[in-house]
Amino acid sequence: MLTNPVVLSVLLMCVLCLLRFNVILAIIASALLAGVLSGASIEETASTLISGMSANLETALSYILLGALAVAIWHSNLADIIITKISHYLSKKRTWLIFAIAGVACCSQNIVPIHIAFIPVLIPPLLALFNSLKIDRRAIACALTFGLKAPYVSLSVGFGLIFHTIIKDNLASNGVDVSISDISSVMWIGGVSMLVGLILAVFFYRKPRVYEHRALDKQSQQEHKDKTELKMRPKEWAILGGLAVALGVQLYTNSMALGGFFGIIFMIIFGGISYKHIDDVMLKGLTIMSFVAFVILIAGGFAAVLKSTGGIEELVSVASALAGGKLGGAIIMLGVGLLVTMGIGSSFGTIPILAVIYVPLCQSLGFSTEATILLIGIAAALGDAGSPASDSTLGPTSGLNADSQHSHIYDTCVPTFLFFNIPLVIGALIFSVIL
Structure with missing residues (x-):
């Protein structure tokens, strides 16, 4: 186990990231x-890494196109209307603002x-408000990661429908037929486990934290200041319509790229x-999302390398041998899922890796179908919060570090890892035995 290439490589990644x-x-x-x-060889590994990046090409393209949608919103009054409403109703309510x-x-x-x-x-644009209220941005990072992850984990809508469909298809390919409603x-x-984690995070990071008041991009500030009439115009309605089209196409085709x-x-x-x-909007969309897109691409290559090593199968085999009983098996399965997802950075990509062995393992240990669904779903979801390569952590950092006062590792990855993975493990352990 200690010489397993997956274990050592993921540990190296975590150590390097913790060293900034x-x-x-x-x-x-x-x-x-x-x-x-x-x-x-290094050459073979590099080839696998580069070819594996293609697995996340659509996701990377999706983020760039969605970045363009974000820029379009920013160039309208929609962002200002939302910010004004939030500031007006919640400007003195720190906890409610976070929620x-x-x-x-x-x-x-x-x-x-x-x-x-x-x-x-x-x-x-809300950083100045956060600073005036002395909100610890680690709490905001946890709130954002919760919103990016909890809905797809628990609800069969939008991205959650995709996540639950992947679970359904991989269970079926391994001899267990369930419906989407069974999964949800x-x-x-x-x-619910993540909601408990969010509440704990808001309570833990409730103490005031002082940040410097730093100016953001001057051009963006000027554009923001020049918008004096915060009302819905034909432009804003066109943007709302475009967002509705993006939603409809994404749900119909299961493609974020086509939706965008x-x-x-x-x-x-x-x-x-x-x-x-158009060129300006696309360029700015590429600018704000390029780092996340490239990390996602590299993470796809990393996942391909991990799969090619045979180390994942070894991890799962060791889990099967050491399980002993339901509780021990659940602990080992969740631990392996956490390790794999931390490395890959994608809950969606982890399900096919784990389901092949986890389904027969759950059956041999006497877990019910409901418990099998829960263990595979949570094992895949673990690590998405806290992984340096996950969009659930990269996204919050992209906004909170706009003034260079928010660390990706220590202010996003570490807090989200602690406050979401621990409740998820506890919830999965308790209910996998009960169900």
Whole structure:
């Protein structure tokens, strides 16, 4: 176990990130280590890494297109209307403001499926309000990660429908036929566990924390100040229509990229985006989302390298041998899921890896179908919060670090890891035995 290439490479990635090493370079170094430890040459490992990046090409493209949607919103009055409403009603209510941010983040997973693209639009203008209230941004990071993750874990809507469908398909391919409603009737436990974690995080980070008042991008500030009439105009309605189109297409095709594309086209046709400013909108969308997109691409390559080492199968085999009983088996399965997802950075990509062995393991240990669903779903979800390569952590950092006062590792990854993974493990352990 201690010489397993997956274990050692993920540990290296975590250590490098904790030492504030660049995330992209940390993932590449960890992937190379995993390949070399498995007996492959550096050239073979690099080839696997590069070819594996194609697995996340659609996701990376989706984020760039969704970034363009975010820019379109920013160039309208919509962002100002939202910010004004939030500031007016919650300007002196620190706790409720944090929960409101979590609520907005939840909406980005289903009602307006732009995922993390709303963060660079909404959060930077609110930093001054956060600073005046002396809100610890670690609490905001937890609120954002909760909203980005809890809905898809627990609800069969939007991104959650995709997540639950992957669980359903992989259970079926391993001999267990369930419906989407069967999955949602169990996975709510994950959402409730995360809600407990969010409440604990808000309580733990309740003490005031002082930040410097730093100016953001001057051009963006000027654009923000020049908007004197905060009302819905044809442009704003066109943008709302584009968001509705993006939602509809995404739900119909299960493709965020197509949803983002047709949403942008709708905005262009109906005046939400000026034709002469298309290049500017696309360039700014690429700018705000490029780092996240590249990390996601590299994470796809890292996942391919981890799979090629054979180390994941070894981990699962060890889990099978050491299980002993239901409780021991659940602990080991959740631990392996946490380790794999921390490395891959994607709950969606972890399910097919684990289901192949976890389904027969659950059956051999006497777990019910409901408990099997819960263990596979939570094991895959573990690590998405806290992983340096996950969009659930990269997204919050992209907004909270707009003034360079928020650490990706220590202010986003570590808090979200502690306050969400621990409740998820506890909830899964308790209910997997009861169900």
